[in-house]
Amino acid sequence: MDSTNRIEEERSPLGWFLAGARGIFSLPAIILMLSFVGFCSLTVQAGIPLAQVVFMTGIVWALPAKVILVSSILSSASLATAFLAVTLSSVRLMPMVAALVPELRTPKTPTWLLLVLSHFIAITAWVFAMERVPAVPRQHRATFFAGFGITLVAANMALVGIVYRLVADFPPIVAGCLFFLTPVYFLASIWNSARHPVVYAALAIGLVAGPLCYWIAPEFDILLAGLGGGTLAWAGERLWRSRREKSA
Amino acid sequence: MSWMDGWWAYAFIAIAGWLATDIWRWLGVLAGNRLRDDSEALNWVRAVATALVAAVIAKLILYPTGVLAQSPLWLRLGSVVLGAIVFFAARQKPAAGIASAIAALAAGLWWLGF
Known part of the structure; x- marks a missing residue:
């Protein structure tokens, strides 16, 4: 590692951009691309035109937000309802970005650049960046992340564009498995990337609260499950934490 | 529309x-x-956000669209449970859990004649 350090310090900005771009061949990026094939099949089944799916992939980027957006369109929700559902589901992006920004920036990094780069942050890019960025010299980190983020978004836009026509002709088993990849991938990656005990509690309660709220109030199920289940998980975890602190 | x-x-x-x-x-x-990463308000926001995504996951598994809408519920739940068992047995490796859940679903769909 030490012998390569000098070479890495001398790498040009383009070299660092390309080093980030190579992250497209990492396991998280490959799983994400398979999930995007699955998402593409969801949009085909929902009847959303190709151009809108590619547009959505580039401009929204976060996969959970897009799944909620598509579900909102499917249930012909109003713009306000869809906005609220997507906004609430994307709150998680704020602490993720806030945790990554101090790793990416130098005292000279302009805020506008960080605002632009933040668009490329979603679960996969975040996990990848938090893991790999500390090994990159600080003045090249933003470039490295830009290389990874831009490549990943562009590759998935192209992938969705190519695969859209094919997913309709997939054998039923393949189509079914690709659809299933999305929920299974989210379950594994949320559990795996959780850094706070409250996330485990919220995940478990949300899984039960979702169907329960769908049964009680199908129109507001996701919002109800999120607000109610999340508050319950937070209160429970807080109580557990304060009891542990008292007994300690 | x-x-x-x-x-x-x-x-x-x-x-x-x-x-x-x-x-x-x-x-x-x-x-x-x-x-402040340790503030109570952020903790609540984090919990609500996670529960919301979890509710979406549950809906995708229980009420899928397309091909899976015709598949039996026990197969979908069984695949997820098997995936979870492998995930924890394999020291929480996402790839192991995801692959086994998908393999179980594929085997079940094939066996049912999809």
Whole structure:
């Protein structure tokens, strides 16, 4: 590692951009691309035109937000309802970005650049960046992340564009498995990337609260499950934490 | 389905999709270092956000669209449970859990004649 350090310090900005771009061949990026094939099949089944799916992939980027957006369109929700559902589901992006920004920036990094780069942050890019960025010299980190983020978004836009026509002709088993990849991938990656005990509690309660709220109030199920289940998980975890602190 | 036509669909996606997600990314940048990662308000926000995504996951598994809508519930739940068991047995490796859940689903669908 030490012998390569000098070479890495001398790498040009383009070299660092390309080093980030190579992250497209990492396991998280490959799983994400398979999930995007699955998402593409969801949009085909929902009847959303190709151009809108590619547009959505580039401009929204976060996969959970897009799944909620598509579900909102499917249930012909109003713009306000869809906005609220997507906004609430994307709150998680704020602490993720806030945790990554101090790793990416130098005292000279302009805020506008960080605002632009933040668009490329979603679960996969975040996990990848938090893991790999500390090994990159600080003045090249933003470039490295830009290389990874831009490549990943562009590759998935192209992938969705190519695969859209094919997913309709997939054998039923393949189509079914690709659809299933999305929920299974989210379950594994949320559990795996959780850094706070409250996330485990919220995940478990949300899984039960979702169907329960769908049964009680199908129109507001996701919002109800999120607000109610999340508050319950937070209160429970807080109580557990304060009891542990008292007994300690 | 008027939302599908012309500029309105793109405006819908831009407002309910792009604006609704990038607002949080921008706030995240501005919060940056100053955000207290241990504040109770952030903990609550984190819990609500996670529960919301979990509810979406549960709905996708229990009420899928397309091909899986015709598959039996026990197969979908069984595949997820098997995936979870392998995930924890394999020291929480996402790839192991995901692969075994998908393999179980594929085997079940094939056996049922899909």
